[in-house]
Amino acid sequence: MKKLVSNNVHWVGKIDWELRTFHGEEYSTHRGSSYNSYVVQEEKTVLIDTVWMPFAKEFVDNLESEGLLAKLDYIVANHGEVDHSGALPELMRRRPDLPIYCTANAVKSIKGQYHGDWDFHVVKTGDKLPVGNGKDLVFIEAPMLHWPDSMFSYLTGDAILFSNDAFGQHYASEYLFNDLVDQDELWEECVKYYANILTPFSALVKAKIEQVVGLGLPVNMIATSHGIIWRKDPLQIVNKYMEWAQDYQEDRITILYDSMWGATRRLAEEIGKGIVEASPATDVRLHNVARSDKNDAITDVFKSRAIAVGSPTVNKGILSATAGILEEIKGLHFKNKKAAAFGAYGWSGEGNKVICATLKDAGFELVDEGFKALWLPEEDILAQARAYGASLAKA
Ligand code: FEO
Numbered sequence: 001m002k003k004l005v006s007n008n009v010h011w012v013g014k015i016d017w018e019l020r021t022f023h024g025e026e027y028s029t030h031r032g033s034s035y036n037s038y039v040v041q042e043e044k045t046v047l048i049d050t051v052w053m054p055f056a057k058e059f060v061d062n063l064e065s066e067g068l069l070a071k072l073d074y075i076v077a078n079h080g081e082v083d084h085s086g087a088l089p090e091l092m093r094r095r096p097d098l099p100i101y102c103t104a105n106a107v108k109s110i111k112g113q114y115h116g117d118w119d120f121h122v123v124k125t126g127d128k129l130p131v132g133n134g135k136d137l138v139f140i141e142a143p144m145l146h147w148p149d150s151m152f153s154y155l156t157g158d159a160i161l162f163s164n165d166a167f168g169q170h171y172a173s174e175y176l177f178n179d180l181v182d183q184d185e186l187w188e189e190c191v192k193y194y195a196n197i198l199t200p201f202s203a204l205v206k207a208k209i210e211q212v213v214g215l216g217l218p219v220n221m222i223a224t225s226h227g228i229i230w231r232k233d234p235l236q237i238v239n240k241y242m243e244w245a246q247d248y249q250e251d252r253i254t255i256l257y258d259s260m261w262g263a264t265r266r267l268a269e270e271i272g273k274g275i276v277e278a279s280p281a282t283d284v285r286l287h288n289v290a291r292s293d294k295n296d297a298i299t300d301v302f303k304s305r306a307i308a309v310g311s312p313t314v315n316k317g318i319l320s321a322t323a324g325i326l327e328e329i330k331g332l333h334f335k336n337k338k339a340a341a342f343g344a345y346g347w348s349g350e351g352n353k354v355i356c357a358t359l360k361d362a363g364f365e366l367v368d369e370g371f372k373a374l375w376l377p378e379e380d381i382l383a384q385a386r387a388y389g390a391s392l393a394k395a
Helices: 053-065 088-094 104-114 183-214 235-245 263-278 294-303 320-332 351-361 379-394
Strands: 003-006 009-011 014-016 033-035 038-041 045-048 074-076 099-102 119-122 128-132 135-141 151-155 160-164 221-224 252-257 283-288 306-310 338-345 371-374
Touching: 003 221, 014 053, 053 088, 088 104, 099 104, 104 119, 183 235, 183 294, 183 320, 252 263, 252 294, 252 320, 263 283, 263 306, 263 338, 263 371, 263 379, 283 294, 294 320, 306 320, 306 351, 306 379, 320 351, 338 351, 338 379, 351 371, 371 379
Parallel strands: 045 074, 074 099, 099 119, 160 221, 252 283, 252 306, 306 338, 338 371
Antiparallel strands: 003 009, 009 038, 014 033, 038 045, 128 135, 135 151, 151 160
């Protein structure tokens, strides 16, 4: 069922309350998500983005029952990823005449996925699509935010920025606007989304925001492709993105570890205590990465000024959960954060060396070669672990 956004703009997307993982199993969606699609009805009727493929038929049936399917003049595809383009095959089957406005890279990604020989119209930054009644859709390419094909579309007159993934959240809600939802939940999902998806592109985020702000366009709303629409003080999320894009950190230290028989866990706990003893204001977070939600752990890393990563040595390496989170951290290109390694061992003890090498490769500043403990640590070693935590807090 369509929902009114503003004047002649309606939301026609899908709220996915059941979704618990996104990007395969890579991103946890504790609060579901939505695939936001919009219809602009001026003299011309324009569909902006669609929904994820499993909901394609439901989506196009809804357009038909709302009397919109036959009225559509254009499709704008801001991004080719399947959660927004997934209904195109069904839509084009039923309206093969519709032109699709998108970037040159979106032609590649859409053709690459659906192999449809559709009527693509390539647009660049500054190109306009007149929609009638004196209004235009103005296109702004946004490469790598977060795909090469991404773009924003801006509706003049109503001053709505259709930002696609940027400024979104995986957050299912029947309430369409930011001022109608629980603010703590909303911001939790916003920062998780930024930390886990946009961190590697922070330099581009900052440059793109400066470019768009430099255009001096009024912005009444930011209509994202996931979660709520920013209606109340829409620039608050833009300002937050600027903050997050500039090597963001809080006074937080996150300890990520895995443990076989508890020795490395004991080190993690004592390092945590040592941090708080030395720096009571520091917010310490521990994650057993084999058990914690990895995206929540990554969000804590994003907010941290330093991290400690631990694993016992096993087969001259480290446990797979620690290796897995390190791989994810490496890909996210965090900047301006310190790091330390720790772990228990019984025989050869190469774990810290493996962790340090990956952390260095991931761009962290190592405080030293790490803290290790032979077999199960007793009180003297636990005291050293606390002192190690204290030194990390002061590093
Ligand atoms: Fe929401 Fe990049 O797709």
